[in-house]
Amino acid sequence: VFSVLNAVLLRPLPYEDPDRLVSLWTVNTVQDLPDGSSWENARDWLERGSSLEEIALVLRPEFTGATVTSFGEPERIHVGLVSAGFFELLGVRPVAGRFFGPSDLDTDARLAVIDEGLWQDRFARDPAALGSALTIDGQEVTIVGVAPHDLTIPRAETAVWRLLDVRTPADADRRHWDAYWVIGRLGPGVDAALAREDLTRVAAELELVHPETNRDRGVSVTPLLDEVVGAELPTLLWTLMASMVLVLLIGATNVAQLLLSRGIDRRRELAVRASLGATRARIGRQLAFEGGLLSVASCVAGVLLAIFGLRAFVALVPTGVPRIEGTSVDPAVLLASVLVAGLVAPLVGLLPVLSASRSEVADALRGGG
Numbered sequence: 520v521f522s523v524l525n526a527v528l529l530r531p532l533p534y535e536d537p538d539r540l541v542s543l544w545t546v547n548t549v550q551d552l553p554d555g556s557s558w559e560n561a562r563d564w565l566e567r568g569s570s571l572e573e574i575a576l577v578l579r580p581e582f583t584g585a586t587v588t589s590f591g592e593p594e595r596i597h598v599g600l601v602s603a604g605f606f607e608l609l610g611v612r613p614v615a616g617r618f619f620g621p622s623d624l625d626t627d628a629r630l631a632v633i634d635e636g637l638w639q640d641r642f643a644r645d646p647a648a649l650g651s652a653l654t655i656d657g658q659e660v661t662i663v664g665v666a667p668h669d670l671t672i673p674r675a676e677t678a679v680w681r682l683l684d685v686r687t688p689a690d691a692d693r694r695h696w697d698a699y700w701v702i703g704r705l706g707p708g709v710d711a712a713l714a715r716e717d718l719t720r721v722a723a724e725l726e727l728v729h730p731e732t733n734r735d736r737g738v739s740v741t742p743l744l745d746e747v748v749g750a751e752l753p754t755l756l757w758t759l760m761a762s763m764v765l766v767l768l769i770g771a772t773n774v775a776q777l778l779l780s781r782g783i784d785r786r787r788e789l790a791v792r793a794s795l796g797a798t799r800a801r802i803g804r805q806l807a808f809e810g811g812l813l814s815v816a817s818c819v820a821g822v823l824l825a826i827f828g829l830r831a832f833v834a835l836v837p838t839g840v841p842r843i844e845g846t847s848v849d850p851a852v853l854l855a856s857v858l859v860a861g862l863v864a865p866l867v868g869l870l871p872v873l874s875a876s877r878s879e880v881a882d883a884l885r886g887g888g
Contacts, residue, residue, distance in 0.1 A: 542746035578750020616664030
């Protein structure tokens with residue numbers, strides 16, 4: 520369970536300085552509903568505000584399904600249409616080839632970047648795939664690069680990215696065209712709260728300058744990780760984790776009770792040890808070591824169970840959970856397991872120690888030979 524929590528919520532996004540990446544949406548201030556943004560409004564957020572260092576635009580994912588006919592049977596894929604600075608803003612590096620950029624806007628070439636998974640499945644990682652053509656919705660595009668598989672924007676299933684020219688005349692008629700999701704990089708020392716305050720001021724200015732398109736239009740600023748994960752998933756995962764901790768505590772308490780019962784059966788043994796000169800501290804160390812050894816053994820068994828059972832566990836998770844494919848038993852999970860074992864060991868070891876320390880040696884020896 521902690522492996523899933525770590526992969527989905529705790530692990531940072533695989534981009535450069537991910538804490539400075541934010542998601543920007545236009546908000547209807549009357550209904551408090553998020554919506555897409557126009558290029559003109561996004562550009563004004565960048566130029567009129569002081570919190571954003573750069574921005575990139577992504578055509579809203581619901582508009583970008585496509586059909587590829589280059590592999591025999593037609594196949595539906597998801598194509599991410601992104602602005603020229605998209606890859607640079609995220610700070611990702613190509614696995615092979617190159618990414619398109621602003622200089623490609625001035626050419627007539629139709630360029631595409633493919634996902635590493637598509638490169639593996641359809642081209643067997645052949646470098647000759649670079650420069651070859653894909654037919655998407657009847658239009659040929661040229662593959663210029665391969666993106667790493669952990670690039671999950673705009674969607675985890677995105678297989679191809681194409682260059683989107685967002686440059687339009689700066690007229691009011693285009694401001695209402697809310698087709699874009701805006702991703703921004705905050706300036707040094709700026710957090711999401713400061714950016715929200717800054718861009719709310721910009722949105723109020725735009726409402727005065729362009730009332731016909733920007734009336735009752737604000738802006739929302741959220742960390743990109745929150746956008747990727749969603750609003751409800753963190754609550755569900757933390758609730759699941761809390762329930763697992765309760766199960767762990769119940770199990771540890773049951774083991775401690777069993778050890779208490781075993782300690783009662785060992786009263787004569789411990790009394791003999793005490794009569795031969797063993798101090799309470801030494802007996803306590805012995806019993807604590809036994810409990811700690813039990814915790815270590817259970818920790819090893821639990822980690823092995825997680826390694827072999829994690830794939831089946833992930834398969835039971837409902838589809839659509841973001842970043843679930845990155846779930847693994849990594850060093851962070853192993854460290855958490857060791858810490859849990861270290862916390863549980865006193866519970867299963869010290870309770871019998873405290874109980875045994877109250878036993879009187881004479882009383883324990885009086886009942887037998």
